[in-house]
Amino acid sequence: MTMARLIDGKEIAANIRTEVAAGIQDLTASGRPAPLIVAVEVGHDEASASYTRNQGKTARKLGLEHRLDTLPATCTMADFEAHLTALAVDPAVTGIMIQMPLPDHLDANACRRLIPIGKDVEAVTETAAGQVLQNSHRVAPCTAMAALRCLQEAAPGGIAGLDVVVVGRSAIVGRPLAMLLLHANATVTVCHTRTRDLAEKLRRADVVIAAVGRAGVIGGDMIKEGAICIDVGTNWDEASGGLVGDMRFAEVEARAAAITPVPGGVGPVTVAMLMANALRLAQA
Ligand code: NAP
Secondary structure (H helix, E strand, C coil): CCCCEECCHHHHHHHHHHHHHHHHHHHHHCCCCCCEEEEEEECCCHHHHHHHHHHHHHHHHCCCEEEEEEECCCCCHHHHHHHHHHHHHCCCCCEEEECCCCCCCCCHHHHHCCCCHHHCCCCCCHHHHHHHHHCCCCCCCHHHHHHHHHHHHHCCCCCCCCEEEEECCCCCCHHHHHHHHHHCCCEEEEECCCCCCHHHHHHCCCEEEECCCCCCCECHHHCCCCCEEEECCCEEECCCCEEECCECHHHHHCCCCEECCCCCCHHHHHHHHHHHHHHHHHCC
16 A cells, blocks of 8 residues: 655745745836735634734745735725725735625625726636636636645646546635636536535546535545545644644545645645735736
C-alpha cells in the first residue's frame, strides 16, 4: 500500500505570493499606486476581524494596502449603499469585499450588486459569475481557483479528459469550480444532498473535490485507488480542537495518489488567490 503524496498548500501559496509581490513591484515601479483592498463589515465579529487582520498582514507583506471598514450593526440599507457607492467611485480603491454573514436586515445580494465588476476582488457578483460561466473572467472566486491550482499541481499530465467529481454546489465554491474545470476540459460531475449513491459516483472519479462542510463525509471506501483528492472542507473538530476536512484523511490517504491536508491545503492557497485577484484588478 502506497501513501498519497501530500499536496503542500503552504508551498503553493508561497509561490503565488512571490509572483504577486513581483507583480506589485512592477506596478508601483511604473508609477501606479499600490493596490488597496477594502473589507467592509457590519457590526463587529471578532472571528471575522481576526481573519481580516491576518489577510491585511499578508497583503502588506506583498506591497498591497488593506483596510477594514466597520459599519455599526444598526446601519440601514441606505447607509450601507452610501458607503459602498463611495468605495465604488474612489479611484484609490482596487478591490471591495463584503464580510459575510451580514445582519438579517441587510439584503446580501442587493449589497453585492453595489460592487462594480472592476472592483469585485472575490468575484461574488452576478456579473462575475456570468463571466466565469462564459470563460471571460478576469478573476474567479478564490477558493474555487485555489482548489483548481492544487489539482493542477497534483496532475502532471494535465486536467483535460479527467473524470472529476465535485461534491458541493455552492455559489462560491462548487459551482464556479465546476465551470473552471469544464473550461480546463475535465469531465465534471457535481454532487449534492439530493445525489443518489454518492459513493458509486466517487468510486469512478479520477479526481474527487470535496466542498461540503461536514467532517468525514467522504471515506476511503468511496475513493478509487490512485485518485487525486482535494479537500476544501474546513470543519471545527471539538475532539482535536482543530480543523478537519470533509474527507477521512487517513483512509483516503491510503488509497489516493495525492491529497490536500486540512489545514495546510486549499486554505492557504485561497488567501494567496485573493492577493492575486487584487493584482489582476489593479493591472486592468
Ligand atoms: P455550503 O454553501 O454549505 O455548501 C455545501 C454544499 O455541500 C451544498 O451544495 C450541499 O448540497 C452539499 N452537501 C452537504 N452535505 C452533503 C452530503 N452529505 N452529501 C453531498 N453533498 C452535501 O458550503 P460552502 O460555502 O461551499 O463551503 C463548503 C466547505 O468549504 C465548508 O467546510 C467551508 O468551510 C469550506 N471552505 C473553505 C475555504 C478554504 O479557503 N479552504 C473557503 C470557503 C469555504 P445542497 O446544495 O443540496 O444543500
